[in-house]
Structure formats: structure tokens, C-alpha cells
Amino acid sequence: MATAQQSAPEVTPLVNIDDVRAAYARIAPSIVRTPTLLSKTLSNLTGATVYLKFENLQFTAAYKERGALNKLLLLTDDEKRRGVIAASAGNHAQGLAYHAARLGIPATIVMPKPTPVVKISQTEGHGAQVILHGERFDDAHAHALAVAADRGMTFVHPFDDPAIIAGQGTVALEMLDDAPDIDTLAIPIGGGGLISGCSTVARALRPDTKIIGVQAELYPSMYAKLRGLKLPCEGDTLAEGIAVKVPGELTSRIVRDLVDDIQLVTERDLERALSLLLQIEKTVVEGAGAAGLAAMLSHPAQFRGRTVGIVLCGGNIDTRLLANVLLRDLARSGRLARIRISLQDRPGTLYNVARVFQEQNVNILELYHQRIFTTLPAKGLTLDVECETRDQAQLDRLMDALAREGYEATRVELA
Structure with a gap:
């Protein structure tokens, strides 16, 4: 991969700055020029100067519609008449379906059978025909290619x-x-389309820009490919938008030529970044949209003192998942806790425990008694107390107070 110190590498002849400028002239009237703040x-x-590019404010809540629209506008009249097809269960499906409907182009999206109903209905809501096929994305992708060949449709990768x-x-x-002082980009990588396009622009306009790609630790596909490694790509990642097992051939070449480094981020990093963006910036992002900030939090030395541009690439996240992430973050910060206390099963015990919580001004949210499935003697019980505190310091004071009262208490920790 490139290094920030070397002179500007030769831009791949397959995509260059003039291609991007021409694309912008085509799509600008129909997409949101999202703010960079x-x-x-x-x-x-x-410890850096951080600029955020709010691509979660696009109509479909993701940057993907930019590329999809550019592809649609380049089709011939005959290709438009025959329609387009794609395999996607995410933002690509939404962006392609929305702009195809706007332009009067028939669109078909092939999705794996386990795709959540909400994503199917959203895609159909944009006017696309949805075909459910196979159990995995690879199955849907192969079927989309077959349908494209059979019906003479254009496959949109x-x-x-x-x-x-x-x-x-x-x-x-x-x-x-909008922010010409940016000297570093932190860009999420799934298949590599976004970072390939952004790197092409950055190297042409600001050759010394430091370009950092970010992948979820569970799906290090581009990271592994460029290093000649064989790493597993599997697991239930929060960043499902960049959970790509096989990166593109074209994008891999561009990333190899133009990108300085790729960093991996853990699920915990992603959760913390997503939570911070909601708390601080009051903006909702999906896991992939939090990847750039996650890299800054987990690899601070790479970014400290620099002016960093982060792309909040999408905001499509299930509300229940969002709630879980926020609650887990509260638990890790000590503002929510579950405390497990071993007690004797006799009158007044629960009252005395509650008194300690009251004296420490800690709010009790839920109580769980366990008398049967416990390793304690028959006259003992386990009490789990879910509680709310102001911060970690108050939680520490509560634990000290319980110990002084003679209670055996431990925190139930998150992974």
C-alpha cells in the first residue's frame, strides 16, 4: 500500500478525477449535498481536528445512492428499457431502487431469504421487484447474474x-x-467502492493526504487480501454494511495503489463510536457509519494532531439494535449496572439491601431473585439488582458500601 511520505502514486487509468467530476455533474441535481461539519x-x-461528512442525511440514509445514480444515468436508452438488477440486502438496494423508480427504469433486487422483512418492504416501497433466493448473499448474487443474463438486464454491482x-x-x-484543511481520511471498507472513489479524489487534489481504511475485525477481507493473509470473515458484526467476505478486484487494485493503511476495529469500538455520535452529535448512524470514529478511538496515535475527515456513510440501523447498543454503552460507563448479591433468605434482608442503595442515592430499576438455580445453601438466595448511577465513581461507592455492610456483591460484566 501507499505511504503518506512518498510522492503521489499514479492514479489507476480505470477511474480518475475527471470521471468523478463528470459523475458529480450528472448526479448533483438529484442527491443531497450533505454537510461537512x-x-x-x-x-x-x-486530540485531532475532526470533520464529519453526514451521508446519513441522504434520502435513503446512505452514500450508496451516489454510485447507483451515476450508473443509471450512464445506461443507454435500450439498457434503461430492459431494466437493472442487483443483489443486495442493504443500502445499495435502497439507493438503486429509489433512483431507478425516479428515472422510470425497471429495477429488480435479489435478496437472500433470511433478509429482514423491513428491508424487503423498504425496497419494494421504492418501486423495485424483490426476488428472495438462497440462504446467503453469494446465492443471491449468483441468481441475480443468472436472471440478468436470461432477461437481458444490466447487473449493477x-x-x-x-x-x-x-x-x-x-x-x-x-x-x-467544504473542509480544505483535511489532511487525513478515515474511510470504511466493505467491498471498497467508497474508499476507492474517495482515494482517487484525495490523491488528485491533495497528494499528501493520509488515507486510512477501516474494516470490522470480524470481516478483514481487504486487509487480508492486500497482505496475502487468510483470515476468517464471519460473525455477527454491528457493521453489517461493510461485512463483505470478498472485496472487488478493481477496488483492491485501487486500494493497493492509493491507501496508506487499513485498520481493524472491534465490535466494542464500533458500539462506543456509534453511541458517542448519537450522544455528542445527535445523529444516528449504522455500524459501518461509525467505523471511522471507531478507528480514531482505538488507534489514537495515528490521528492525533491531524485534521481528519470521517464519512458517516449510513444511518440505517434497526431501532431495537440501536437501543441495545446505547444501553450496553451505559453499562460499560458505569451508569447502568447489574449487581449480584448473595443473601440469606429471611425477613428484612431485601429491605436492608435497598437501604444501602437509598443511602448511596442509587436508583433501583429491576430486582431478580434466584432461590433454586444457585450454588448457595438451601437457606440462601441470589439477588440481581439492576440499577442506575450518575457515573462510575458513584457505582464504586455503592460497591464499597455493600462490602462494608457485609454483603458479597459482584458486578455482572458485559463482554
Whole structure:
């Protein structure tokens, strides 16, 4: 991969800055020019100057519609008449379906059978025909190619297509125009379309820009490919939008030429970043949208003192999942806790425990008694207390108070 110190590498002839500028001229009337804003709080937190590009404010809540629209506008009249097809259960499906309907182009989206109903209904709501096929994305992808060949439709790849890459590069075109002091980009990588387009722009306009790709630790596909490693790509990641097992051939070449480094982030990093963006910036992002900030939090030395541009690439997250992430973050910060206390089963015991909580001004949310499935003697019980505190310091004082009263109490920790 490239290094920030070397001179500007030769831009791949397959996608260049003129392609991105031409894409922007095509799509600008029909997409949102999302804001690029300085975050003073995140800057103070990370020791860098942090700019956020709010692509979660697109109509479909993700940058993906930029590339999809550029591809659609480049189709011939005959290709438009025959329609387009894609395999996707996420933001690519939404963006393609929305703009195809707007342009009067028939669109078909093939999704795996286990795709959540809400994603199916959203895609159908944009006017696309949805075909459910197979149990995995690979099955849906193969079927989409077969249908495309059978019906003479144009297959629209989610990332490994010059027109898609050029469209995604318009994100950086806007961002560097709005915040010309940016000297570092932290860009999520799934298949590599976004970082390929953004890197093409950055290297052409600001050759010394430091470009960092970010992948979920559970899906290090591009990271492994460029290092010649064989790493597993599996697991239930929060960043499902970048959970790609096989990166593109074209995007891999561009990333190899233009990107300085790829960093991996853990699920805990992603959860913390997502929670911070909601608390500090009052903006909802999906797991992939939090990846750039997650990299800054987990690899601070790489970014400290620099002016960093982060793309909040999408905001499509299930509300129940969002609630779980926020509650888990509260638990890790000590503001929510579950405390397990061993007690003797006799009158007044629960009252005495509650008195300790009251004296420490800690709010009790839930109580769980366990008399049967416990290793304690028959006259003992386990009491789990879910409680709410102001901060970690107050929780520590509560634990000390319980110990002084002679209670054996432990915190039930999160993974």
C-alpha cells in the first residue's frame, strides 16, 4: 500500500478525477449535498481536528445512492428499457431502487431469504421487484447474474464498477471542497467502492493526504487480501454494511495503489463510536457509519494532531439494535449496572439491601431473585439488582458500601 511520505502514486487509468467530476455533474441535481461539519467535542476527545461528512442525511440514509445514480444515468436508452438488477440486502438496494423508480427504469433486487422483512418492504416501497433466493448473499448474487443474463438486464454491482466508484468519489469531492484543511481520511471498507472513489479524489487534489481504511475485525477481507493473509470473515458484526467476505478486484487494485493503511476495529469500538455520535452529535448512524470514529478511538496515535475527515456513510440501523447498543454503552460507563448479591433468605434482608442503595442515592430499576438455580445453601438466595448511577465513581461507592455492610456483591460484566 501507499505511504503518506512518498510522492503521489499514479492514479489507476480505470477511474480518475475527471470521471468523478463528470459523475458529480450528472448526479448533483438529484442527491443531497450533505454537510461537512467540525465536531469540537470529538476533536477534544481524540486530540485531532475532526470533520464529519453526514451521508446519513441522504434520502435513503446512505452514500450508496451516489454510485447507483451515476450508473443509471450512464445506461443507454435500450439498457434503461430492459431494466437493472442487483443483489443486495442493504443500502445499495435502497439507493438503486429509489433512483431507478425516479428515472422510470425497471429495477429488480435479489435478496437472500433470511433478509429482514423491513428491508424487503423498504425496497419494494421504492418501486423495485424483490426476488428472495438462497440462504446467503453469494446465492443471491449468483441468481441475480443468472436472471440478468436470461432477461437481458444490466447487473449493477455494489462496488466493483468504475461508474459506481466514480459516483462514490463525489463524497470526497464535496468534503474536501467544504473542509480544505483535511489532511487525513478515515474511510470504511466493505467491498471498497467508497474508499476507492474517495482515494482517487484525495490523491488528485491533495497528494499528501493520509488515507486510512477501516474494516470490522470480524470481516478483514481487504486487509487480508492486500497482505496475502487468510483470515476468517464471519460473525455477527454491528457493521453489517461493510461485512463483505470478498472485496472487488478493481477496488483492491485501487486500494493497493492509493491507501496508506487499513485498520481493524472491534465490535466494542464500533458500539462506543456509534453511541458517542448519537450522544455528542445527535445523529444516528449504522455500524459501518461509525467505523471511522471507531478507528480514531482505538488507534489514537495515528490521528492525533491531524485534521481528519470521517464519512458517516449510513444511518440505517434497526431501532431495537440501536437501543441495545446505547444501553450496553451505559453499562460499560458505569451508569447502568447489574449487581449480584448473595443473601440469606429471611425477613428484612431485601429491605436492608435497598437501604444501602437509598443511602448511596442509587436508583433501583429491576430486582431478580434466584432461590433454586444457585450454588448457595438451601437457606440462601441470589439477588440481581439492576440499577442506575450518575457515573462510575458513584457505582464504586455503592460497591464499597455493600462490602462494608457485609454483603458479597459482584458486578455482572458485559463482554
